[in-house]
Amino acid sequence: MSLFDEKTGVFEEQYGGLLYSYDSEMLLVQPWSDHAFRIRATKLNAFPEADWALEDKSKRHTKTKFIVKIQKDGATITNGDIVAHISQTGKLTIRNRSGKVLLEEFARNRRNILDSKCSAIEIEPREFKARQGTDEFHLTWRLESLDRDEKIYGMGQYQQPFLDLKGQDLELAHRNSQASVPFAVSSLGYGLLWNNPAVGRAILGNNVMSFEAFSTKCLDVWIVAGDSPAAIVESYAGVSGTVPMMPEYGLGFWQCKLRYQSQEELLEVAREYKRRNLPIDLIVIDYFHWPLQGDWKFDTTYWPDPQAMVKELESLGIELMVSIWPTVDRRSENYSEMLKQGYLVRTDKGIRITMDFEGYGLFYDATNPKARSYVWEKAKANYTKYGIKAFWLDVAEPEYTAYDFDNYRYWLGNNQSVGNVYPRDYARTFYDGQAREGQEDIVNLLRCAWAGSQKYGALVWSGDIASSWSSFRNQLAAGLNMGMAGIPWWTTDIGGFHGGNPDDEEYRELFVRWFQWGAFCPVMRLHGDREPRQPQQDTTGGATCRSGAPNEVWSYGPVVYKICEKYMRIREMLRDYTRELMRDAHERGSPVMRPLFYDFPKDEKCWSHGVEDQFMYGWKYLVAPVLSASQKKRSIYLPAGEVWRMLDSEQTFKGGRTVEIDCPMESMPVFVRQ
Numbered sequence: 001m002s003l004f005d006e007k008t009g010v011f012e013e014q015y016g017g018l019l020y021s022y023d024s025e026m027l028l029v030q031p032w033s034d035h036a037f038r039i040r041a042t043k044l045n046a047f048p049e050a051d052w053a054l055e056d057k058s059k060r061h062t063k064t065k066f067i068v069k070i071q072k073d074g075a076t077i078t079n080g081d082i083v084a085h086i087s088q089t090g091k092l093t094i095r096n097r098s099g100k101v102l103l104e105e106f107a108r109n110r111r112n113i114l115d116s117k118c119s120a121i122e123i124e125p126r127e128f129k130a131r132q133g134t135d136e137f138h139l140t141w142r143l144e145s146l147d148r149d150e151k152i153y154g155m156g157q158y159q160q161p162f163l164d165l166k167g168q169d170l171e172l173a174h175r176n177s178q179a180s181v182p183f184a185v186s187s188l189g190y191g192l193l194w195n196n197p198a199v200g201r202a203i204l205g206n207n208v209m210s211f212e213a214f215s216t217k218c219l220d221v222w223i224v225a226g227d228s229p230a231a232i233v234e235s236y237a238g239v240s241g242t243v244p245m246m247p248e249y250g251l252g253f254w255q256c257k258l259r260y261q262s263q264e265e266l267l268e269v270a271r272e273y274k275r276r277n278l279p280i281d282l283i284v285i286d287y288f289h290w291p292l293q294g295d296w297k298f299d300t301t302y303w304p305d306p307q308a309m310v311k312e313l314e315s316l317g318i319e320l321m322v323s324i325w326p327t328v329d330r331r332s333e334n335y336s337e338m339l340k341q342g343y344l345v346r347t348d349k350g351i352r353i354t355m356d357f358e359g360y361g362l363f364y365d366a367t368n369p370k371a372r373s374y375v376w377e378k379a380k381a382n383y384t385k386y387g388i389k390a391f392w393l394d395v396a397e398p399e400y401t402a403y404d405f406d407n408y409r410y411w412l413g414n415n416q417s418v419g420n421v422y423p424r425d426y427a428r429t430f431y432d433g434q435a436r437e438g439q440e441d442i443v444n445l446l447r448c449a450w451a452g453s454q455k456y457g458a459l460v461w462s463g464d465i466a467s468s469w470s471s472f473r474n475q476l477a478a479g480l481n482m483g484m485a486g487i488p489w490w491t492t493d494i495g496g497f498h499g500g501n502p503d504d505e506e507y508r509e510l511f512v513r514w515f516q517w518g519a520f521c522p523v524m525r526l527h528g529d530r531e532p533r534q535p536q537q538d539t540t541g542g543a544t545c546r547s548g549a550p551n552e553v554w555s556y557g558p559v560v561y562k563i564c565e566k567y568m569r570i571r572e573m574l575r576d577y578t579r580e581l582m583r584d585a586h587e588r589g590s591p592v593m594r595p596l597f598y599d600f601p602k603d604e605k606c607w608s609h610g611v612e613d614q615f616m617y618g619w620k621y622l623v624a625p626v627l628s629a630s631q632k633k634r635s636i637y638l639p640a641g642e643v644w645r646m647l648d649s650e651q652t653f654k655g656g657r658t659v660e661i662d663c664p665m666e667s668m669p670v671f672v673r674q
């Protein structure tokens with residue numbers, strides 16, 4: 001028997017798809033929605049049952065019947081406009097209907113000595129390294145880098161300035177300000193979901209592309225072919241879910257700071273906004289409004305009458321959002337019961353403390369449905385009874401974490417605690433609970449998300465970021481790539497979180513430019529921990545956690561205030577349009593803010609790196625934020641085939657060219673598509 005014959009696998013039409021098996025490995029390609037495949041491989045005896053982000057099996061059905069052909073040189077499966085070919089030696093290649101190669105596995109071995117890529121270096125496209133003592137593997141999936149000019153977008157939120165991710169090395173893990181949402185959109189015409197909630201790595205190199213899971217049972221990916229970025233993103237939303245309809249209070253301006261210390265302080269801020277006749281939809285009570293972490297209720301010392309507070313805010317037309325942490329102080333009234341019921345995260349070794357901040361505490365286990373129900377019942381008893389519908393589901397700082405299981409699959413990094421889908425499960429606690437109560441307009445403000453989190457009302461903000469120009473630039477790339485990764489509800493701390501003195505003229509310039517841009521983010525939210533910090537005012541309850549300096553729009557002086565007022569009114573003017581964008585996000589999964597190529601895919605200039613500092617707010621408004629200090633002019637590319645009018649004037653420009661526009665302090669360039 002020749003070397004070639006020895007290395008040939010077996011093909012079968014099984015499990016509603018094409019099954020290839022060789023030695024201990026099985027490779028399965030299944031149609032999963034129109035023009036898409038789910039691809040799995042394992043060296044176990046069966047595929048795991050979990051579908052992860054592809055939760056609804058009914059959505060795998062296709063309009064056209066798939067076709068399997070088993071031939072001498074291998075086998076193919078066709079599903080509409082996408083075709084998968086598996087060679088006799090198990091290498092997978094994905095093409096579109098016209099024959100263009102979209103993805104090809106990277107194999108360098110001698111299983112077929114007649115293959116043009118036959119090589120003695122012996123690198124497998126699907127490498128399973130056993131983790132001793134478990135039934136899991138360290139998995140690496142390798143792909144050819146087919147085109148040096150390929151551009152890749154999505155993958156979640158990373159603190160770096162690059163919109164195009166081709167050539168980058170990305171950690172697949174969650175950290176404070178980093179969110180791994182591993183769905184990628186390629187300029188070659190495909191979308192790829194790495195449907196594996198494990199800590200790992202994605203290298204989108206110019207020589208080899210690879211995805212790693214440090215501990216998993218199975219390779220699991222979903223791939224779709226599409227003729228435009230919009231078609232690809234909408235197909236992905238069809239299998240992973242879409243956001244609920246954004247409630248009315250999510251369309252306008254949100255006021256927040258770290259932190260309002262009392263009921264009267266918060267109400268006085270709300271009253272002042274109304275005295276000034278400024279449009280405001282929501283105000284936030286941040287952390288340590290509770291007696292102890294894990295009490296999940298207002299501290300009556302500083303918040304004596306929540307019902308009266310909510311009632312007054314309602315009379316002012318302002319919704320209230322409260323911050324809820326997953327931490328449970330060992331002194332909390334709920335600690336003993338949660339410990340008894342097994343609702344708390346465990347540690348492998350040492351003293352059972354997973355966070356040391358304003359008290360020794362543990363995380364509640366968001367992966368336990370009973371624990372989620374327990375926390376929801378506490379929230380319902382102590383918050384929603386006052387009419388509070390919006391929750392800020394905050395999490396711990398990275399330096400305070402501890403491992404719960406000796407299993408990377410159930411650990412998503414330093415920030416997001418336990419659970420392969422922890423941010424999704426934490427949001428589900430409140431979304432499912434309120435949905436059961438018949439309330440559908442749920443907003444959960446989260447520091448993080450994974451694929452599928454959007455369906456649970458997850459509004460992701462970009463975490464505790466620096467108040468700097470470089471950080472500001474990073475947030476633009478982060479927000480756009482989150483939208484491309486299927487998370488259309490996204491926001492940022494306007495002005496940055498760490499630092500920033502409202503009396504500092506240099507910081508005021510950064511704040512203004514950030515505020516202007518914030519008016520064109522999916523949600524416009526002012527937040528931050530400003531300097532100088534206020535002195536500790538008391539020693540009981542949450543008062544031991546000091547507050548930052550004032551962070552209201554009048555805190556930055558009259559010049560800044562006038563500019564803020566202008567952009568708050570612009571945001572209000574956009575309300576009907578923003579509602580329309582939110583409906584598109586709800587019905588089709590469309591990102592609210594998106595790169596130029598999303599709406600203009602045939603304009604090659606819109607794909608270039610030179611326009612990554614511009615974006616579209618929906619289909620109508622082209623936004624060019626000012627991202628550098630002292631900048632008073634900037635170049636802007638206007639997509640071809642359209643006429644563009646400046647928002648601040650009646651001046652119009654024909655598209656297909658770059659224009660230089662003045663951008664004094666009081667104005668950010670915005671163009672309206674005519």
